Amino acid sequence: MDPEIPVISLIEMGIIRDVTVAAEQVSVTMTPTFSGCPALLEMESLIIEAVQTLGVEQVVVNKQLNPPWTSDWITETGRAKLKAFGLAPPGMHGGNVTMTFFDLVECPRCDSKNTKLQNSFGTTLCRAIWVCNDCLEPFEQFKPL
Amino acid sequence: MNNALKNALLNRLIGMADDELILSHRNAEWTGHAPLLEEDIALANLAQDELGHATVLLGLVEELNGKTPDQMAYFRDAAEFRNVQFLELPKGDWAFTMLRQYLFDAYETILYNRLLTSSYQPLADVVAKFRGEEIYHLRHSHMWVERLGLGTDESLGRLQAALDQMWPLTAQLFQVSEADNLLSEEGVFPLAADMADEWQEIVLPHLANCSLHVPTHATMLLAGRETHTHFLNDLLTDMQQVARWDPSAEW
Ligand SMILES: [Zn+2]
Numbered sequence: 001m002d003p004e005i006p007v008i009s010l011i012e013m014g015i016i017r018d019v020t021v022a023a024e025q026v027s028v029t030m031t032p033t034f035s036g037c038p039a040l041l042e043m044e045s046l047i048i049e050a051v052q053t054l055g056v057e058q059v060v061v062n063k064q065l066n067p068p069w070t071s072d073w074i075t076e077t078g079r080a081k082l083k084a085f086g087l088a089p090p091g092m093h094g095g096n097v098t099m100t101f102f103d104l105v106e107c108p109r110c111d112s113k114n115t116k117l118q119n120s121f122g123t124t125l126c127r128a129i130w131v132c133n134d135c136l137e138p139f140e141q142f143k144p145l
Numbered sequence: 146m147n148n149a150l151k152n153a154l155l156n157r158l159i160g161m162a163d164d165e166l167i168l169s170h171r172n173a174e175w176t177g178h179a180p181l182l183e184e185d186i187a188l189a190n191l192a193q194d195e196l197g198h199a200t201v202l203l204g205l206v207e208e209l210n211g212k213t214p215d216q217m218a219y220f221r222d223a224a225e226f227r228n229v230q231f232l233e234l235p236k237g238d239w240a241f242t243m244l245r246q247y248l249f250d251a252y253e254t255i256l257y258n259r260l261l262t263s264s265y266q267p268l269a270d271v272v273a274k275f276r277g278e279e280i281y282h283l284r285h286s287h288m289w290v291e292r293l294g295l296g297t298d299e300s301l302g303r304l305q306a307a308l309d310q311m312w313p314l315t316a317q318l319f320q321v322s323e324a325d326n327l328l329s330e331e332g333v334f335p336l337a338a339d340m341a342d343e344w345q346e347i348v349l350p351h352l353a354n355c356s357l358h359v360p361t362h363a364t365m366l367l368a369g370r371e372t373h374t375h376f377l378n379d380l381l382t383d384m385q386q387v388a389r390w391d392p393s394a395e396w
Contacts, residue, residue, distance in 0.1 A: 035274055036197020065201075066270035068277060097280055119183045120281050121190035125197075129183070145277045 001046070003039040004124050005142075007085045010043060014073025017064055025058040026051050031069045033145070034125040070095060071145045082142055083108045088130065090144035097144055105141050107132035115139075150331060153324035154265065155209050156227065157334050159217070160370050161256075162202035163228035166218060167377070168249060169195035170384050171236045180239055187285060191246070194278050201271050208267070219388035223377045227370040231314035233377040240293050240303035245311060247286035251347045252318050254283055255340050264332035287351065294355025301356055308352070309360050316365035318344070 002008050002015075010016050010030070018029040028047050032040050044061050051059040071090035074082070079089035091103040105115050112134035119129040120143070127140045146154070172192035179185035203214035232249065236242050257279060260272040293300040319341040328334035352359060388394075 032274070034194070034197065034278060035201055035271075036193045036195070036278075038193075065274045068274040070277070097277055119187060120285055121183075121187035123186070125190060125193060143281070 003042045003046070004126070005082065005085060005087065008074075008078050008081045010047065012075045012078030012081065014069065014075065014078075015043065016047075024056075025060060026056045027060045027062060029062045029064050031064045031067075033069050037125055069145070071142060074142070086139060087127070088139060088141040090142045093144050103141070103144055105130055107135060107137070108139055109137055110135040149324065150327055150333070151209060153322075153328045154333055155206060156322075156324065157328065158202055158206050158209070158268070160227040160229075162199045162206060162217070163226050164232055164249070165195045165199035165202065167226070167228040167380065168232045168245075169193075169199060170380055171232065171234075172242070172246075174236050175242065184239075188242075191282055191285075194282065198275055198278075201274075205267055205271065215388065219385045220392070223373050223381055224371065226373065226377060226381075228377075229314070229317040229370060230366065230368075230372070230374055230377075231311050231317070233374060233380055234311075234314075235376055237307065238303055240300060241307040241311075243286055243289040243293065244304055244307045246282065247290045247351075248311065248315055248348060250279065250283040250286050252315075252340070252344055253279055255343050255347070256335070259335040259340065262332070263334065265334075268333075290351065290357075291355050294352075294357055304355070305357055308357055309363075312360050313363040314366045316367060317370065320367065320369060322369065 002010060002013055013033070015030050015033065016028060017031050018027075020027045028051065030043065030047065044063075047061050048059045070093075072092050072094065074089065082089045086108050088105045088108045091105070093103075103117075104113060105117075106113055107115050107130075110132060112132055114133040115130050116133060117128065118131050118138065122129045122140055122143075126143055126145075128143045129138060130141050131138045169192045172188050172195065175188040176185060176192075179188055199218070200214055203217050206217060207213055231245060234241075234245075237245075254276075257272040257276045260268055261276070263269045263272075290304065293304045295301075319337045321336055321338050325334065325336055329336040329339075349359065
């Protein structure tokens with residue numbers, strides 16, 4: 001589970017890139033979402049713990065930076081879980097987040113598309129703050145990266 | 146990699162890491178003091194991203210010189226830091242902070258784009274990661290310069306004063322040393338001087354659109370990255386004191 005969004009798994013987040021099993025050892029390749037994410041170390045120990053509960057003692061976690069993680073890798077199931085959690089999922093951008101790219105974000109409460117960005121920066125590095133013009137509720141979005 | 150090349154690369158990596166670390170500290174000083182709650186949060190985010198970048202870059206430094214990120218951040222004295230001077234100046238007012246962020250974000254955006262094709266693969270890998278995050282920084286600071294420049298007489302006045310103070314110091318970003326030629330020949334690190342034109346093409350039109358006048362007769366700062374103001378000492382005293390109280394402490 002993601003330490004900051006405890007409803008979605010690291011696989012659904014697209015953070016786990018590869019798992020290889022060799023004789024006695026399991027290697028897991030993960031990629032960080034945001035460089036300054038304080039949950040990185042926590043994720044690493046969660047991965048080790050999860051594999052060890054399967055009865056494997058030697059677990060190696062490799063961190064891969066390239067290709068960089070993109071929010072496009074969040075799976076369909078993952079997106080549905082984010083929305084149910086009240087966090088608007090990031091729009092698909094095909095690697096095209098530029099200075100002028102702005103998401104059209106649906107309110108996770110009432111599905112209205114009449115929303116506006118309040119702050120590109122939110123309570124964690126991966127969240128932005130939006131307001132719904134229809135139901136008037138503020139909500140958080142998982143930032144496209 | 147031969148020694149000359151390695152040392153030149155180390156010098157540049159430490160420069161990049163120190164720029165991020167020092168600016169991160171200055172931005173973190175706004176926590177609890179920003180003019181709007183939303184901006185308080187934004188500045189904390191910027192500081193956290195920059196600290197994250199510094200940590201990753203210091204990881205690359207460690208691979209080359211064996212010193213841990215903590216040793217580099219907390220146990221070097223001012224003379225060993227390689228950040229540019231305008232990032233170590235006190236946070237000043239909101240206009241100063243946002244303009245500094247903008248000028249530096251524009252520089253980093255160019256630097257990261259160039260480093261994507263660095264022949265030193267570990268560096269190309271990390272900037273590929275940083276680039277997406279940097280877009281949010283530049284977008285934010287770009288917007289604030291506009292808001293203040295086109296705001297009131299007072300906000301424009303403060304922004305112009307910040308520009309007058311900072312502009313001569315930005316020349317330091319594009320300083321090159323002899324060793325830099327080596328890095329550029331090997332495709333490891335672009336020649337900083339070559340990025341100056343591209344930077345000006347980005348910032349000059351925006352500054353002009355925001356009613357700002359770039360000082361024309363300023364004496365540009367030509368000192369190298371090893372020179373600092375006394376403000377860096379003050380910053381380091383604050384940033385390093387806890388780590389230095391008990392270097393053997395486990396966190
Ligand atoms: Zn709504």
